[in-house]
Amino acid sequence: MGFDDHHACNTGLVLGLGLTASQESTSPTPQKAHRQMNPLLRKPNNSFEPSLTLGLCGNNFHEEDHQGNNSIDLYRQGSPHNSHSAVSNSFSSGRVVKRERDLSSEEVEVEKVSSRVISDEDEDGPNARKKLRLTKEQSALLEESFKQHSTLNPKQKQALARQLSLRPRQVEVWFQNRRARTKLKQTEVDCEFLKKCCETLTDENRRLQKEVQELKALKLSQQQPxxxxxxxxxxxxxxxxxxxxxxxxxxxxxxxxxxxxxxxxxxxxxxxxxxxxxx
DNA sequence: AGCCAATGTCTACTTACCTCA
DNA sequence: GGTGAGGTAAGTAGACATTGG
Incomplete structure (x- = not known):
């Protein structure tokens, strides 16, 4: 059908049952493979599929070779609040097993060091969970990095964490939340766009119904004087x-x-x- | 080659803390 | 000063891929 979304809703967005091909460059990381399986992120290389989403573009994932040496820093926190972290909670339950499993060996070591510091400073009880606030500089650098690639491979994560004096886990979480926010915003935009399309189609439908009625009436009248x-x-x-x-x-x-x-x-x-x- | 457990990463959802009006 | 809303860091569950035994 000849519905021109660009003009109909004037949102600058493109709605359509299009066939999208992969924009992602090759990446040897497991995450890439995972993304290909994930229905929300899937961008198959050699296949086309219908899409209605308005996902992030320019999301090319470059296998950047940061210096990435494996030395372990004691990641100091950037704000006074930073001496506390969610790790203190994790270690207070049986989930510490999973928590440690989630971390690379390096991260485990860092976490353990951090937790030691936390336990020294934590006077609010074992379950206190103080909120970390990233500094402006940290946020800006994370944003900049997110613009380049919305997902990180382990090396990039490590390098960024070192650069920001954060734990790799914190960088990982920031990226996860950032992706979620992006998706939420995009969903809201999509929703508004579809609402406008719906209104347009409703008006059009109303107009056409009216036209049909008139044509019917006219046809009827032709059968009589x-x-x-x-x-x-x-x-x-x-x-x-x-x-x-x-x-x-x-x-x-x-x-x-x-x-x-x-x-x-x-x-x-x-x-x-x-x-x-x-x- | 096939199976399985361990591991790592993701999304989606939730919780808890902080800031601000 | 108290409070509710919004933003966001972090926790959790579940799904899936990879890897090594």
Missing amino acids: LFMHMPAATLTMCPSCERIGGVGSEGANPNKSPFSMAHPKPHFYNPFTNSSAAC
């Missing part, structure tokens, strides 16, 4: 082709619509004006 049902004032004659058109069939929507018929002005045959002497 026309002068009894159709006042002369409702008929107009096309000066060029000398045909008669009804009022109201087009006037309801003066704007050209994507749903307009190929020949928007219907020509109605009027036996009374169709004689050779009519014009």
